[in-house]
Amino acid sequence: MSRLHDMGGRIGDGPVVPDPVGAPVFENDWHARALAVTLACGSLGKWNIDVSRHARERLSPKDYTRFSYYEKWISALADLLVENGVLTREDLQGQGGEGLHVLASKALKAEAVAAVLAKGGPANRDSDIAAAYRPGDRVKTRHPGGNALVDGGHTRLPDYAIGACGEILLQHGAHVLPDSNAHGLGEAPEPLYAVAFKAAELWPHPEHPNDEVVLDLWQSYLQSDPEEAGA
Amino acid sequence: MPHDHSDHPHALLPSDPALRVKALETILTRKGLIEPAALDEIIDTYQNKIGPQNGARVVAKAWSDPAFKAALLADADPVLADLGYYGRQGEHMVVVENTPAQHNMVVCTLCSCYPWPLLGIPPGWYKSDAYRARAVREPRRVLADFGVTLPADTAVRVWDSTAEVRYLVLPMRPDDSEGFDEDALAALVSRDSMIGTALASPPQSSSEASV
Structure with a gap:
């Protein structure tokens, strides 16, 4: 059995609704903030892209269904921050400690953004496992x-x-x-x-x-x- | 099940999504874990600097320059890097060419993978359940939602972006665009035509056609 994110081929969804010409890149300001906060927290170095994707997928089925796209992002980010010991549950409730975090030196700086986005994160690696198949197989x-x-x-x-x-x-x-x-x-x-x-x-x-x-x-x-x- | 909880920490934040984002941003900023100016910079990048105009440049160049097109289709990464189009979510690019015999269309059924350096942030419909669910099973009905009907002898190949490889569709060059320079050609290339849910637009005004 899979999870709800694995929806390719599912029957029953309605029409795809193209966006109007000239639609903004971000429909709401908070969408943009959710994306930016998530990308910026990647610089803390506590997880990789696969951990991050999995965090969104393992939102409970109820949450996955009712959350909009960027709600999934921000909620999964909050979960990751707590699970990886960056924030505490008290922090999320506004009852955490004060002062700079031990990871603050890793925070993404504005002047580093262009370079970080341009650098990307290639997924290709050397491998000891030989290719078993060729095109046409x-x-x-x-x-x-x-x-x-x-x-x-x-x-x-x-x-x-x-x-x-x-x-x-x-x-x-x-x-x-x-x-x-x-x-x-x-x-x-x-x-x-x-x-x-x-x-x-x-x-x-x-x-x-x-x-x-x-x-x-x-x-x-x-x-x-x-x-x-x-x- | 790994890491599955009945009490996800996110439930401790405000439930309204805008307030939830704001609350988390505030907590992280207070602790020095994010810098609001860096967030502004990220947003500005994808709102104003990186978008489908990049992909349209590549398509226009491929339409104009057969050697460039051949190199692009054979191994896109070095060709795109030469143009400065490399970066997050575009580290491994493959460009697929539409022909009268084959139409290509890109989806990510599992999440929302998309070639950011060439097309920017994906539109809402690309991330919608309806597109993710239907594109692989009934691409022609999905194309109809976009007003596109393909000839019966054109096969559809749908690319489900399940790894870190990102796909860009090279649409067919419209008829009546002979003599157009790259700027004029790029104006015919919509974002959706590079995802494969639209065709490149035919030239419209006579003034454009006479360029």
């Missing part, structure tokens, strides 16, 4: 899906693509494995591929026989397509 995704290291943990294999057969389209080199990195188990880099799946492999009523969905999937999510191996 037939593969099948793991079944059951889910995080193989941590029960209920973070993974980037969506529910809708579990146990599906597809074809390697691109090799991306080796990237940090979110299933490990989101849980403090190390970056565990391994080969990453773009894998193409026929729509008919994923959906009972595909819109068009030639349509495809491509997902970026790590090598440990994949095995050789047994039908091809036996052929």
Whole structure:
């Protein structure tokens, strides 16, 4: 079983409503502040992007459903700050201690913002794990899906693509494995591929026989397509 | 389940989202953990400096310069870095080309991954449940929500951004844009056309067409 964030293919959502021409980048000021506070807190160095994503995903199903996008961000940030010992529950209630925090020297400075955003955080790494597949190879995704290291943990294999057969389209080199990195188990880099799946492999009523969905999937999510191996 | 709590700390903050953000910002500022001026700088960057105009430049250049386009499609990262388009949420770029035979469309079903250095912060619809849920299963009905109908012999390839690789769609160059310089071409490239939920706009005014 997955979590509510894993919604690809879900039935019952209404139309997609494009934004009006000239719509502002941030619909409300607090959206902009929520994004900026979250990015700035990344500089404290207490978590990585996979931990941060997982914090938003593991909001309770009730909260995940009722929170708007940036409510998820700010709420997950508050949770991360407490779980990682940066703030206390008393701090959140306005009853915490006064004075500068021990991590204050790490706070992102205005003059450093441009450089930090420009630097980014590449996810490619050297890896001891050799690429097992090449473009054109037939593969099948793991079944059951889910995080193989941590029960209920973070993974980037969506529910809708579990146990599906597809074809390697691109090799991306080796990237940090979110299933490990989101849980403090190390970056565990391994080969990453773009894998193409026929729509008919994923959906009972595909819109068009030639349509495809491509997902970026790590090598440990994949095995050789047994039908091809036996052929 | 890891780190699952019935009593999430966020519930200790005000429930109104604007007040929740304000409260957390105030607490963090008092402790010296964030600097409000740095927040202003981040917001200014994505409101005014980094946005779809960057991606439109890249598309216009690809339409104008076959060698640039070939290099961009083969290995986008060094080509984009040369133009200064690199950074957070755009560390690993792949550019995918629309053709009469294939239309590309980008989604992130699991969260909201998006090529920030080229397109800025994603629009609300890109982050909506409806887009995330439907784009992979019924891309043509989603395109219809945007007023786009593809020919029956055009296949749709939807890219679900499940890793740190970010995708940019290179739309087809509109007819009647011969002789346009890169500035005029860039004006035809909308944000949505680089996500794949729109086509590049045909030239509209005769004055533009005569440039």
